[in-house]
Amino acid sequence: MLNKSANLTEKLFAKDIPQAPNRDGYGLGVVEAAQKDERIVVMCADLTESTRNLDFKKHFPNRFIQAGVQEQFLAAGAAGLALAGKIPFITSYAMFCPGRAWEQVRTNICLNNVKVNIVGSHAGVSVGPDGATHQAIEDIAIMRVIPNITIIAPCDAVEAKKATLAAANYPGPCYIRLAREKSPIFTTAKTPFKIGRAEIYRKGNDVALVACGPLVYNTLLAAEELSKKGIEARVINCHTIKPLDQKTILEAAKNCGAVVTIEEHQIAGGLGGAVAELLAKHLPTPQEFIGIHDKFGESGKPNELVEYFGMGVKSIVKAAMKVVRRK
Amino acid sequence: MPHIHESKVKELELIANRLRQHVIKMIAKAGSGHQGGPLGMADIFAVLYFHELHHNPKNPDFADRDRLILSNGHICPIRYAAMAEAGYFPVEELMTLRQFGSRLQGHPERLRLPGSETTSGPLGEGLAQGSGIAYAAKMDAKKFRTYVLTSDGEHEAGLHWEAVLFAGKNRLDNLTCIVDRNNIQIDGQTEDIMPLEPLRAKYEAFNWHAIECAGNDIADVVRAIEEAKAIFQKPTVIIAHNIPGRGVSFMENNYLWHSQPFQPHQEEQALNELKEIEKKLLKEI
Numbered sequence: 130m131l132n133k134s135a136n137l138t139e140k141l142f143a144k145d146i147p148q149a150p151n152r153d154g155y156g157l158g159v160v161e162a163a164q165k166d167e168r169i170v171v172m173c174a175d176l177t178e179s180t181r182n183l184d185f186k187k188h189f190p191n192r193f194i195q196a197g198v199q200e201q202f203l204a205a206g207a208a209g210l211a212l213a214g215k216i217p218f219i220t221s222y223a224m225f226c227p228g229r230a231w232e233q234v235r236t237n238i239c240l241n242n243v244k245v246n247i248v249g250s251h252a253g254v255s256v257g258p259d260g261a262t263h264q265a266i267e268d269i270a271i272m273r274v275i276p277n278i279t280i281i282a283p284c285d286a287v288e289a290k291k292a293t294l295a296a297a298n299y300p301g302p303c304y305i306r307l308a309r310e311k312s313p314i315f316t317t318a319k320t321p322f323k324i325g326r327a328e329i330y331r332k333g334n335d336v337a338l339v340a341c342g343p344l345v346y347n348t349l350l351a352a353e354e355l356s357k358k359g360i361e362a363r364v365i366n367c368h369t370i371k372p373l374d375q376k377t378i379l380e381a382a383k384n385c386g387a388v389v390t391i392e393e394h395q396i397a398g399g400l401g402g403a404v405a406e407l408l409a410k411h412l413p414t415p416q417e418f419i420g421i422h423d424k425f426g427e428s429g430k431p432n433e434l435v436e437y438f439g440m441g442v443k444s445i446v447k448a449a450m451k452v453v454r455r456k
Numbered sequence: 457m458p459h460i461h462e463s464k465v466k467e468l469e470l471i472a473n474r475l476r477q478h479v480i481k482m483i484a485k486a487g488s489g490h491q492g493g494p495l496g497m498a499d500i501f502a503v504l505y506f507h508e509l510h511h512n513p514k515n516p517d518f519a520d521r522d523r524l525i526l527s528n529g530h531i532c533p534i535r536y537a538a539m540a541e542a543g544y545f546p547v548e549e550l551m552t553l554r555q556f557g558s559r560l561q562g563h564p565e566r567l568r569l570p571g572s573e574t575t576s577g578p579l580g581e582g583l584a585q586g587s588g589i590a591y592a593a594k595m596d597a598k599k600f601r602t603y604v605l606t607s608d609g610e611h612e613a614g615l616h617w618e619a620v621l622f623a624g625k626n627r628l629d630n631l632t633c634i635v636d637r638n639n640i641q642i643d644g645q646t647e648d649i650m651p652l653e654p655l656r657a658k659y660e661a662f663n664w665h666a667i668e669c670a671g672n673d674i675a676d677v678v679r680a681i682e683e684a685k686a687i688f689q690k691p692t693v694i695i696a697h698n699i700p701g702r703g704v705s706f707m708e709n710n711y712l713w714h715s716q717p718f719q720p721h722q723e724e725q726a727l728n729e730l731k732e733i734e735k736k737l738l739k740e741i
Binding site for chain 1: 589592
C-alpha cells in the first residue's frame with residue numbers, strides 16, 4: 130500500500146495527472162536559490178532555454194554567464210568562479226557536461242573539492258528524436274566513481290526544484306541529473322526530500338523496487354499491477370545515488386529478500402551497480418536490473434524508446450516476478 | 457625610465473639562482489620530476505614572488521591577494537622553491553617533494569598546500585580556471601590580478617583556446633597569461649610536434665593584447681608585466697622566450713631534459729655550475 134506520509138499527489142493514478150519535464154523544476158529552484166544567496170551564478174553552454182535558465186537570466190542578468198559551446202571550459206571555468214567565492218550552477222546536456230567535460234569535473238571540480246553544481250539535462254533515451262548522440266545513459270556511472278561528488282536524479286519537476294534548492298548550499302560539488310521529456314508530477318510540496326535519504330513511496334515486503342528519476346512513476350504503476358497478482362512491492366525513490374542510503378536499501382533487501390533496480394541508464398555502473406555493490410558486501414540478495422543493457426539509444430518517441438529498451442511498466446512487472454521466483 | 461632599479465635586478469637574479477639550486481636538489485632527491493621548465497621559469501618566479509605579487513605567506517588566503525595559477529603543474533618544483541623562500545613553509549620541506557605524505561605533490565594540490573590556489577597539472581586547464589577567477593573578480597569589483605602560467609606545449613589543448621575565447625569576449629584586463637615559450641615538450645620541439653606559430657598573432661586574433669619578452673632577463677620580465685597592468689579592456693598574454701634548463705649547460709635547450717632522471721654526478725655538476733653563477737652575482741652586488 131501507498132505510504133501516506135510520502136504525501137504523493139491525489140491524482141497519482143489519474144489519467145490526467147499533470148505533467149512537466151523535471152528540468153522545469155531546476156529552472157524554478159535556481160531562481161529561488163539565487164534570491165536567497167547572492168553568491169549563486171549560472172553558467173550555460175549555449176542552451177539557455179532548453180536547460181531552463183531563461184527566468185534566471187531575466188531576474189539576474191549580471192549573474193548569468195554565457196560560455197558558448199565550450200563544455201570543458203564550462204566545468205574548468207566554474208571551478209575558477211568557485212575558487213573566487215561564487216556558487217556556480219553549470220548547465221548543459223548531460224552528454225556534454227559532465228560527459229565531454231569528465232576530466233575537468235574530476236580534477237578541477239572534485240579533486241579541487243570546490244562548490245560547483247553541475248546540472249545535466251536530457252539524460253536517458255527519453256530525449257527521443259535527437260537520437261543516440263544526445264542520449265546520456267552513462268553519466269551516473271562516470272560521476273559515481275569520482276570522490277567528493279553528490280549525485281541526485283530527481284523523479285519529477287517538484288522534486289527537481291527541491292533538489293536544486295538543497296544542492297545550492299550542500300557541501301561539495303553536486304551533480305543533478307534531469308530529463309528533457311515531460312513526465313507525471315506525482316510528488317507534492319509536502320513529500321519529504323533530503324539529500325542522501327531514500328524515500329519509501331509504497332510499503333510492501335515481497336520485493337523491493339529501487340528506482341530513480343522519472344521511472345519512479347512507472348515503478349509505482351508496476352507495483353499496482355503486481356499487487357493485483359498478489360505481490361506487494363516496496364517502492365523506494367532512491368533520488369540520491371551517491372551517497373547511497375545504505376540503511377533504507379539494506380532494510381528493504383532484508384525484509385523483501387528480492388530487489389529490482391530501475392533507472393534510465395546503462396545497467397552497468399549506475400543505481401543498479403551501486404545497489405549491487407552494497408548488497409554483495411553486506412547482504413547478498415537476488416537482484417534484477419531495469420535499464421539499458423549495454424546498447425546505445427536511437428531516435429524515436431520517448432515512450433516508444435522507454436518501452437523498446439525494457440523500462441516500461443510491463444518490463445518492471447516481469448523483472449519483479451522473476452526476482453521473486455529467485456528467492 | 458627602467459621599471460626596476462638595477463640593484464633590485466641583481467637581488468632577483470640571485471634569488472632565481474637560489475631557486476634553481478633548490479630545484480636540482482629536490483628533483484635529485486625525489487628521483488623523478490621535470491628540470492627544463494622549472495629552471496627556465498626561475499627568473500619569472502623570482503619576479504612574481506619577490507617583486508610583483510600582492511601576497512602574504514603568513515595569510516595565504518586573504519581575499520585581495522593576487523592569484524597565481526600554475527597551469528603546467530609539472531613545473532611545480534620551482535613554485536614550491538619560490539614559496540618556501542618567500543616563507544610559506546620551511547625550506548627543509550622542499551626535500552619531501554613527491555614523497556608519500558608530503559604536501560609537495562608531484563603536481564600541485566590546493567587542499568594539501570595552502571597558497572597553491574588550485575589543483576593543476578592536466579594540461580590546458582589553468583587559463584580556464586584563471587578566467588573564472590578573473591570574471592568573478594570583475595563581478596565583485598575586486599582589484600586583485602590573476603596570473604596564469606602556461607607552457608607552450610599545452611597550447612595544443614583545445615580547452616586552453618576555449619578559455620582564450622572567453623577571456624577575450626569578456627575583456628578580462630585583470631588577467632595575465634604568461635607563456636613559457638621554451639620550444640620544447642616531452643616528445644621534442646613544439647614546432648615539430650604541433651606548430652604553434654604564429655603564436656602572438658593567434659592571441660591578437662582572439663582579442664588579446666600580446667607582449668613578448670626575454671623570460672630570463674629580469675628587467676624585461678618586469679617591463680612586460682608592468683605593460684600588461686596598463687592595458688585596459690583586454691586580457692594580456694606575455695610570451696616569455698625562455699631557455700629551458702637555464703643555468704645548467706648540459707640541460708639548456710635540450711628537450712630530453714624536459715624531464716629525465718639524473719645520472720651519477722649530474723646533480724653535482726649542475727649544482728657546481730649554478731654555484732659559479734652565484735659567486736659571480738655576489739661579486740656584482
